[in-house]
Structure formats: structure tokens, C-alpha cells
Amino acid sequence: MAKTVFVLNGPNLNALGKREPGIYGGKSLDDIGEDCRAAAKPLGFDVEFRQTNHEGDLVDWIHEAGDKAAGIILNPGAYGHTSIALHDALRSVAVPAIEIHLSNIHAREEFRHKSMIAPVVVGMICGFGPASYTLALQAIAERI
Numbered sequence: 001m002a003k004t005v006f007v008l009n010g011p012n013l014n015a016l017g018k019r020e021p022g023i024y025g026g027k028s029l030d031d032i033g034e035d036c037r038a039a040a041k042p043l044g045f046d047v048e049f050r051q052t053n054h055e056g057d058l059v060d061w062i063h064e065a066g067d068k069a070a071g072i073i074l075n076p077g078a079y080g081h082t083s084i085a086l087h088d089a090l091r092s093v094a095v096p097a098i099e100i101h102l103s104n105i106h107a108r109e110e111f112r113h114k115s116m117i118a119p120v121v122v123g124m125i126c127g128f129g130p131a132s133y134t135l136a137l138q139a140i141a142e143r144i
């Protein structure tokens, strides 16, 4: 059975394509999900692609990934800058996780420079638009 990677998306990412396209680009989250499935195929794993606007859902899904997945790729959206709950959830699971952002959070407002989850992930990929997702799939493939 193919291993599964959970690709989890946080708040406002459902609005991709319509939301600030100058920053986030014109692709919808569904388009990015398709890109992820296509990129994962030759790497030999399946992708479980989800989005929520609710912090607790992300916590639940990280726990679920701890039981079911070989890896986690997480675009936490704004919760990445604020959420100790996401930090703790990632610490509580043994599977490797990668933090991603479409935009370069370090080149934006100061409040985006801090990531609460950076210390508990393998690494962060940001600033490559939708390619942040497919680069993270390649990176996680090295780990699992």
C-alpha cells in the first residue's frame, strides 16, 4: 500500500485564486491539490489534501496524521504565527512535518516573520508560490 502524506491547509487558503493574487497567485487551492497529487505519484505516495478555517481541525488532523500518515506538509496560514496549539500538536506526533508558505513570510510584515511551528518541523519552504507545495513533497520524500 502506498504511503500517505497529509497536506494540510489553514485559514483563508480556501480563497486562493481570488485572495490577493498579487501575493498568492492565481491558482485555486483545488488546482494546487491537483498539482500535489500529480507530483506525489512518481514519488510513490498518496496525498490527503485538506483545508480548514478552524485551528482545532488542524490539531485533530495532525493527530490523525500521527496515526495514519508517513509525513505532514502544513501551510498553517496565519495560525503559523500565533498558534502554540499547532506547535504542541506537531511535537506530539512522530511523523516528520514540513512548514510551507506560498509567500516569503520574511519579506512581508514583521508580524509574519515569526513562526510558532518552525522549531518543531524538519524545515520550512516559503516564497515559491504553489511550487512551495511540490518542493515540500520532494523534501518529504527524502525523509520517508
Ligand code: DQA
Residues within 6 Å of the ligand: 011, 012, 013, 075, 076, 077, 078, 079, 100, 101, 102, 103, 104, 105, 112
Ligand atoms: C501564508 C502566509 C501567512 O502569513 C498568511 O497569513 C496566509 C498565507 C502563505 O501561504 O504565504 O494566510 O501562509
